Amino acid sequence: MRLAERIAALYALLAVAGVVWIFGAGRFRETLTPAGPGSVARGLAVGGGVAALVVVASLLLRRGSGWVRGMEALLGKTLGPLPTGAVFLLAGSSALGEEIFFRAGLQPTLGLPLASLLFGVLHFPADARLVPWTLFATVMGFALGLLYQECGTLAAPLAAHFGINVVNLWVITRPDAHAEHAS
16 A cells, blocks of 8 residues: 555545544534535635645745755655555545544534644654644644634535645655755
8 A cells, every 4th residue: 555545545534533423522523514504615715725824824834944955855755656546545534533622522522722722743753854844834723723613614624724735745756856955
């Protein structure tokens, strides 16, 4: 099994853990029931807009910051070059697994701050040079949690999470992405 497939399998387990948590808390029906007419479409639109803003900010930060490019190069080297299908697999499985677990599972029980901090902890790296990624993930945990709270549907954080991940994964795992940082 390739790295992307192993990672996707771990995210599937995280999604299952989230569903078990939701069932155990007796919130399955309320989690699946949209907050109102058009809430899923609104959530997708709002989440897509947030993704676009974060992606543009990320690309601008990347352009102006050598340490961001270095951090991306390290992440890209860890994942290796990925074909487009693997990028979509990782972006989709991470968004689905993490949003079901953290937003629909933990957040209603533990609250937004604790669920967001735990989301950041999940992104804690083995390499200290990637700690800014953990800080970014923690901030995004709060943003995704707020999207879930305000839109009343998982569609918003799912759309944002997927959009951010698919673009950023594509950027950092292209074979030529970090030629200037190659060792």
